[in-house]
Amino acid sequence: MPGFDEATSLRARPDGAGFDAQVDPDWTVAGRPNGGYLAAILALAATRAARAGGRDHPHPMSMSATYLRPPATGPGLVRTEVLRLGRTASQVRAAFEQDGQVCVDAVLVLVRLSEGSERRVPGPPAPTMPPEETCRPLAPAVPHLLRMATMAQLDLRLDPATAGFLDGQPGGEPELRAWLRWMDGREPDPVSLLFALDALPPATFEIGSTGWVPTLQLTSYVRALPAPGPLLVRQRAQLVLGGFVDELCHVWDASGRLVAQATQLAGVRFPGEADG
Amino acid sequence: MPGFDEATSLRARPDGAGFDAQVDPDWTVAGRPNGGYLAAILALAATRAARAGGRDHPHPMSMSATYLRPPATGPGLVRTEVLRLGRTASQVRAAFEQDGQVCVDAVLVLVRLSEGSERRVPGPPAPTMPPEETCRPLAPAVPHLLRMATMAQLDLRLDPATAGFLDGQPGGEPELRAWLRWMDGREPDPVSLLFALDALPPATFEIGSTGWVPTLQLTSYVRALPAPGPLLVRQRAQLVLGGFVDELCHVWDASGRLVAQATQLAGVRFPGEADG
Numbered sequence: 001m002p003g004f005d006e007a008t009s010l011r012a013r014p015d016g017a018g019f020d021a022q023v024d025p026d027w028t029v030a031g032r033p034n035g036g037y038l039a040a041i042l043a044l045a046a047t048r049a050a051r052a053g054g055r056d057h058p059h060p061m062s063m064s065a066t067y068l069r070p071p072a073t074g075p076g077l078v079r080t081e082v083l084r085l086g087r088t089a090s091q092v093r094a095a096f097e098q099d100g101q102v103c104v105d106a107v108l109v110l111v112r113l114s115e116g117s118e119r120r121v122p123g124p125p126a127p128t129m130p131p132e133e134t135c136r137p138l139a140p141a142v143p144h145l146l147r148m149a150t151m152a153q154l155d156l157r158l159d160p161a162t163a164g165f166l167d168g169q170p171g172g173e174p175e176l177r178a179w180l181r182w183m184d185g186r187e188p189d190p191v192s193l194l195f196a197l198d199a200l201p202p203a204t205f206e207i208g209s210t211g212w213v214p215t216l217q218l219t220s221y222v223r224a225l226p227a228p229g230p231l232l233v234r235q236r237a238q239l240v241l242g243g244f245v246d247e248l249c250h251v252w253d254a255s256g257r258l259v260a261q262a263t264q265l266a267g268v269r270f271p272g273e274a275d276g
Numbered sequence: 277m278p279g280f281d282e283a284t285s286l287r288a289r290p291d292g293a294g295f296d297a298q299v300d301p302d303w304t305v306a307g308r309p310n311g312g313y314l315a316a317i318l319a320l321a322a323t324r325a326a327r328a329g330g331r332d333h334p335h336p337m338s339m340s341a342t343y344l345r346p347p348a349t350g351p352g353l354v355r356t357e358v359l360r361l362g363r364t365a366s367q368v369r370a371a372f373e374q375d376g377q378v379c380v381d382a383v384l385v386l387v388r389l390s391e392g393s394e395r396r397v398p399g400p401p402a403p404t405m406p407p408e409e410t411c412r413p414l415a416p417a418v419p420h421l422l423r424m425a426t427m428a429q430l431d432l433r434l435d436p437a438t439a440g441f442l443d444g445q446p447g448g449e450p451e452l453r454a455w456l457r458w459m460d461g462r463e464p465d466p467v468s469l470l471f472a473l474d475a476l477p478p479a480t481f482e483i484g485s486t487g488w489v490p491t492l493q494l495t496s497y498v499r500a501l502p503a504p505g506p507l508l509v510r511q512r513a514q515l516v517l518g519g520f521v522d523e524l525c526h527v528w529d530a531s532g533r534l535v536a537q538a539t540q541l542a543g544v545r546f547p548g549e550a551d552g
Contacts, residue, residue: 239399
């Protein structure tokens with residue numbers, strides 16, 4: 001089983017209390033599990049809960065997660081609560097717990113996405129990107145910033161125009177654009193898109209922010225089945241104010257179609273500022 | 277007490293089971309309570325739950341709501357669950373129930389917003405708008421579309437450039453822009469911004485969609501204390517696909533500062549299409 005799928009695998013507890021999960025150190029940033037990685041775990045648990053309720057709704061059309069405290073690596077428990085089983089959509093709450101404390105609380109809207117409906121409005125067009133081979137790979141260690149273990153699992157290549165922070169020379173625009181593939185060769189699917197929507201470093205690195213900052217809230221919409229091939233991911237900060245930033249993320253598949261998007265609220269830190 | 281505050285008022289149940297609320301018919305669209313109105317009720321309950329836990333976190337910095345079924349007008353119960361009480365932020369779950377069924381499930385991040393921090397990135401600039409007096413008031417009844425009782429409670433004035441649907445001539449761009457005030461003269465505050473983020477008709481009216489459609493998921497971020505005066509609200513549809521639309525909403529205060537924003541996933545219907 002390839003890396004991402006193994007790292008997100010679940011085992012149902014015999015007593016029905018939920019699912020056992022393992023937070024894998026390969027999917028951490030600064031030692032804390034990546035938020036999109038935890039989102040994928042919660043989504044997989046939610047779809048299993050819907051299936052147990054008789055609904056074939058395997059795709060998270062929306063996932064809204066609130067991050068209370070970062071879990072440690074190692075075992076955790078995912079509890080699910082089916083809120084509603086519908087004909088075309090089901091709603092499931094899923095919470096990630098460690099030591100009896102909720103670390104992440106999420107509610108998902110699950111559906112079965114279908115191929116090829118008409119796009120009445122296509123959404124924002126994919127940005128023009130240099131080909132993958134001329135983009136800059138992002139290594140796990142960005143010494144002056146932070147250690148992103150996830151980058152050893154990904155073939156993530158930044159548009160050089162948004163990669164100034166790698167050389168300590170932020171470009172000044174709070175936006176990152178990148179090609180994204182999984183190192184294990186897995187192709188994107190709706191659950192792994194939840195990871196892709198939180199895979200990039202903070203877009204504020206390009207305006208000089210530093211270090212790890214916690215995601216407080218992440219809402220992701222997965223709207224279409226992605227084509228095989230690299231994803232194009234754009235993360236852009238909107239308002240940066242009072243130690244917090246909100247970022248919009250868009251993901252296009254290899255055919256250039258918008259397939260997923262997210263908004264997130266996170267802490268942010270700049271040199272010389274006290275911790276928020 | 278003015279209309280909005282009365283319509284969102286809560287009474288704590290003596291048994292501690294939650295808060296009694298009344299869904300007011302004045303805050304409905306096509307007979308169903310407006311989603312932002314329900315969000316405001318949930319936020320008020322959440323801040324009271326945090327206060328009972330000893331935290332002075334009166335402002336919803338984020339609210340993420342999943343809409344399971346539209347409540348009827350009349351009484352409802354709001355249950356709260358404190359997920360975490362923190363130093364600068366607390367997280368509270370709030371659910372709106374009727375007849376023992378959850379209608380809306382929300383998780384809020386509560387803080388105390390402060391005045392006047394530096395905006396390192398100001399966010400999207402306010403669009404250029406004609407003055408209020410030359411904009412088009414939106415009446416409660418738009419005969420060929422739907423009845424929006426909320427519009428009798430609001431002084432909502434559309435930019436004429438985005439008001440073609442009022443005359444049955446949608447302009448073709450999936451965007452609405454409007455000035456917004458409360459008829460009762462109340463000034464905006466963080467809780468009422470949650471309402472403002474869902475106050476406009478669907479932006480897809482400007483590309484020919486019809487009738488009422490349900491909000492499935494709404495995530496709102498309130499980032500700053502709004503100045504008194506009219507709000508400028510822009511609602512824009514992004515991807516319209518397979519009977520669903522996602523919309524981004526931005527709200528600027530009378531001083532032109534971005535104060536709040538939201539993303540929502542909703543159903544959408546066009547003439548000649550079957551119900552989704």
